[in-house]
Amino acid sequence: MSNLFYQAKGRRPIGTRAEGVYIWDEDGRQVIDGASGAMVVNIGHSNERVLAAMREQLDKATFLYRLQFENEPAERFATALAERLPAELEEVFFVSGGSEAVESALKLARQWAVATGQPERWKIISRFPGYHGSTLGALSVTGYDLLTQHYLPLMTEMPKIPAPTAYLDRDGLTMAERGLRYADMLEAKILAEGPESVLAFIMEPVGGATTGALVAPDSYYARIREICDRYGILLIHDEVMSGAGRTGKYLAGDHWGCQPDIVALSKGLGAGYAPLGAMVAPERIVGPVLSSGGFAHGHTYAGNPLASAAGLAVLEEIDRLGLLGNASDMGDRLMAGLRELATRHPVIGDVRGKGLLLAAEFVADRDTMEPLAPELNAHERMVELAFERGLILYSRRTRGGRSGDHFLVCPPMIVTADEVDRILEILDDTLLALERELGLPNA
Numbered sequence: 047m048s049n050l051f052y053q054a055k056g057r058r059p060i061g062t063r064a065e066g067v068y069i070w071d072e073d074g075r076q077v078i079d080g081a082s083g084a085m086v087v088n089i090g091h092s093n094e095r096v097l098a099a100m101r102e103q104l105d106k107a108t109f110l111y112r113l114q115f116e117n118e119p120a121e122r123f124a125t126a127l128a129e130r131l132p133a134e135l136e137e138v139f140f141v142s143g144g145s146e147a148v149e150s151a152l153k154l155a156r157q158w159a160v161a162t163g164q165p166e167r168w169k170i171i172s173r174f175p176g177y178h179g180s181t182l183g184a185l186s187v188t189g190y191d192l193l194t195q196h197y198l199p200l201m202t203e204m205p206k207i208p209a210p211t212a213y214l215d216r217d218g219l220t221m222a223e224r225g226l227r228y229a230d231m232l233e234a235k236i237l238a239e240g241p242e243s244v245l246a247f248i249m250e251p252v253g254g255a256t257t258g259a260l261v262a263p264d265s266y267y268a269r270i271r272e273i274c275d276r277y278g279i280l281l282i283h284d285e286v287m288s289g290a291g292r293t294g295k296y297l298a299g300d301h302w303g304c305q306p307d308i309v310a311l312s313k314g315l316g317a318g319y320a321p322l323g324a325m326v327a328p329e330r331i332v333g334p335v336l337s338s339g340g341f342a343h344g345h346t347y348a349g350n351p352l353a354s355a356a357g358l359a360v361l362e363e364i365d366r367l368g369l370l371g372n373a374s375d376m377g378d379r380l381m382a383g384l385r386e387l388a389t390r391h392p393v394i395g396d397v398r399g400k401g402l403l404l405a406a407e408f409v410a411d412r413d414t415m416e417p418l419a420p421e422l423n424a425h426e427r428m429v430e431l432a433f434e435r436g437l438i439l440y441s442r443r444t445r446g447g448r449s450g451d452h453f454l455v456c457p458p459m460i461v462t463a464d465e466v467d468r469i470l471e472i473l474d475d476t477l478l479a480l481e482r483e484l485g486l487p488n489a
């Protein structure tokens with residue numbers, strides 16, 4: 047009997063080895079990691095150069111406490127990271143994960159407001175559905191009732207606006223018009239809450255698991271920036287999943303030239319080699335906080351030399367292997383393949399995403415976009431059937447939102463054309479099996 051528990055007690059196969067885009071279990075069975083873990087292992091498993099950089103650091107020092115010592119890997123990593131971000135984003139605060147990065151962003155924003163004489167600003171508007179982490183602060187801006195409902199007395203529920211699920215709308219508007227309509231919901235919410243009380247708006251520029259790689263219409267992004275500026279509200283991008291290159295640019299927001307005031311990163315930053323996250327902000331926000339007595343926030347493991355050495359080596363590998371370009375090219379190939387699968391599998395109602403952050407959504411009826419009945423549990427069965435066929439997928443049902451079951455296909459950014467084609471073959475076979483099992487129509 048295991049002493050471990052997570053969401054529940056349950057047996058999963060024991061993973062014993064991982065290399066490139068593959069994982070092996072204790073019986074020696076090989077599976078393709080089509081989810082990069084949980085969209086984490088962006089540069090693939092067991093990258094030799096990253097391991098070598100970590101081994102080298104292991105022999106020097108694994109932990110130096112940031113308030114007692116500077117350390118060279120953390121300094122170099124911060125500089126290398128800032129170089130890859132839009133010009134103003136240069137003040138780097140390291141943490142050990144995505145929730146910590148989001149918490150740090152929320153707390154920095156609040157301290158900035160207090161430090162700049164705007165103590166009445168505290169509300170953080172976010173989107174529904176959306177996910178920003180599992181700690182109580184991050185949960186308060188998370189729009190996913192399955193995760194938040196138990197904790198309401200402990201957390202402050204923050205105002206939410208609908209995520210831009212424009213693909214579901216049947217309103218006769220163009221996508222550009224819909225993008226503006228969704229963005230303007232932010233302005234309406236700010237006005238309803240009282241603009242002087244609103245501190246920030248947080249969003250995932252390309253959605254993660256709760257929305258299934260939701261991409262807003264192009265017009266959305268600039269309008270959101272404009273509205274935040276109009277009311278002096280900070281724009282926080284949660285790029286925990288979409289950042290670090292997964293969408294084909296280092297930040298997903300870069301696709302729209304949309305610059306946030308604060309960005310949260312994790313997952314692909316440490317790429318599975320070390321627990322790592324970062325919150326990055328401009329001097330105009332960090333400066334007033336530091337000169338008003340300092341940022342009253344921090345985590346013990348932050349910026350430790352071993353994790354930093356790993357993170358720096360990951361960044362260098364992204365450049366050396368040209369992984370942004372490959373994520374973009376292989377993302378196009380995978381997207382084209384998913385769209386082709388949708389022509390033969392009517393259960394797929396929508397295919398979306400950017401680069402290698404891609405998802406397909408199941409529907410009962412493509413014309414109305416009515417979701418599949420929840421009791422079919424289609425997304426979980428999809429994952430299980432794919433796993434039996436040698437492919438790991440990530441899946442969710444968005445409860446409380448308008449959309450239904452979806453699965454994400456997010457292999458590491460080192461994936462080759464042959465491997466993409468193999469993933470598509472397995473998906474085709476898996477969809478057939480799912481349709482047979484659930485009695486779904488197949489064209």
Ligand code: PMP
Binds near residue numbers: 179
């Ligand atoms: N934000 C987003 C967009 C995420 O996808 C996640 C993790 N799935 C988090 C925050 C939380 O990150 P972590 O699990 O590392 O705390």
